[in-house]
Amino acid sequence: MSLLVLGGTGTLGRQIVRKALDEGFQVKCLVRNFRKAVFLKEWGAQLVYGDLKLPETIPMTLIGITAIIDASTARPSDLYNAKEIDLYGKYILIEAAKKANIKKYIFFSILNASKYSEIPLMSLKLKIENTLINSDLDYTIFSLAGFFQGLINQYALPVLDKQSIWITGDTTAIAYMDTQDVAKCTVKSLSISDITRTNLPLVGNSSWTSLQIIKLCEKLSGQRSKISRVPVYLLRFARRFTQLFQWAWNISDRLAFTEIIAGGDKFDASMDDIYNVLQLNKNDIMTLELYMQEYFSKIMKKLKELNYKVKDNTEEIKF
Numbered sequence: 001m002s003l004l005v006l007g008g009t010g011t012l013g014r015q016i017v018r019k020a021l022d023e024g025f026q027v028k029c030l031v032r033n034f035r036k037a038v039f040l041k042e043w044g045a046q047l048v049y050g051d052l053k054l055p056e057t058i059p060m061t062l063i064g065i066t067a068i069i070d071a072s073t074a075r076p077s078d079l080y081n082a083k084e085i086d087l088y089g090k091y092i093l094i095e096a097a098k099k100a101n102i103k104k105y106i107f108f109s110i111l112n113a114s115k116y117s118e119i120p121l122m123s124l125k126l127k128i129e130n131t132l133i134n135s136d137l138d139y140t141i142f143s144l145a146g147f148f149q150g151l152i153n154q155y156a157l158p159v160l161d162k163q164s165i166w167i168t169g170d171t172t173a174i175a176y177m178d179t180q181d182v183a184k185c186t187v188k189s190l191s192i193s194d195i196t197r198t199n200l201p202l203v204g205n206s207s208w209t210s211l212q213i214i215k216l217c218e219k220l221s222g223q224r225s226k227i228s229r230v231p232v233y234l235l236r237f238a239r240r241f242t243q244l245f246q247w248a249w250n251i252s253d254r255l256a257f258t259e260i261i262a263g264g265d266k267f268d269a270s271m272d273d274i275y276n277v278l279q280l281n282k283n284d285i286m287t288l289e290l291y292m293q294e295y296f297s298k299i300m301k302k303l304k305e306l307n308y309k310v311k312d313n314t315e316e317i318k319f
């Protein structure tokens, strides 16, 4: 089976490329910057130029492809409106997939998107979900809650660096998952014929609030965190204000997500059926405790080595 992966340079996409290559798939990556994607080529993937903002570049990338895994999404730094990438670009991709007779189409959505359709990114995800449902493609939609990897910048580094961590309320618990596990399940699903035209949640084994994650980072690093609380009404005001300007819609979207984190919902789902279908065991899935433990022990070791060197140098200078 030959795969076309979109978003191969991203947090999740790169893990999918790695896993698919390890499993013996032929992998082609649609990328918009070859230099940035050179590591994918070194791993053994083929690179092909494409940009979801440039519809004419999409159909050619599908030549010789049996399955598409779309892990792309607009970067927060992208000045363009997310709609161009996460809606119009994907409409074109789905149309091209139909014409190219693609056998499997995998798309990543966001858990609970239908509850928050007033948030632009959620509504774009829902529109693509519906387009797939109304197509005759054999699709799998995986609805994700969040990644362990994002928690490093959000919590682990600020705790280590004694920077302020901004939180709103602390009631929403999210079942974050390691992107390596998302990739493992995604690639495995390609070989399971029971998984067809369906939407499945893909989440970690336990859900975490911001404060619980901060406490875990404090425990593992031995550092105390600096927590700053932002009132939700302030976020709401900032969101409404940024919504007035098209160039600020991405910021507005992100503020809306922060509001969700304060909203007390649960971003969690049972994975028992999916593990059964995928023939995976719950214990094969990484826990946040272990992931953070490995991260902090690596970083603490590096910091110790650095101190040693500084000490050695100082002693050398003294002599």
Ligand SMILES: NC(=O)c1ccc[n+]([C@@H]2O[C@H](COP(=O)([O-])OP(=O)(O)OC[C@H]3O[C@@H](n4cnc5c(N)ncnc54)[C@H](OP(=O)(O)O)[C@@H]3O)[C@@H](O)[C@H]2O)c1
Binding pocket: 006, 007, 008, 009, 010, 011, 012, 013, 030, 031, 032, 033, 036, 050, 051, 052, 053, 070, 071, 072, 073, 074, 075, 085, 108, 109, 110, 111, 144, 145, 146, 147, 150
């Ligand atoms: N992160 C989360 O917590 C989370 C939660 C729920 C669902 N998801 C979904 O999971 C998927 C992967 O997310 P992620 O966090 O791994 O994404 P990411 O790290 O932000 O990566 C985005 C990827 O999309 C590519 N891309 C952006 N604009 C493009 C364009 N115009 N044409 C072609 N490719 C383009 C980027 O390429 P460049 O490197 O060239 O920018 C990059 O490879 C997305 O569908 C996302 O919505 C993520």
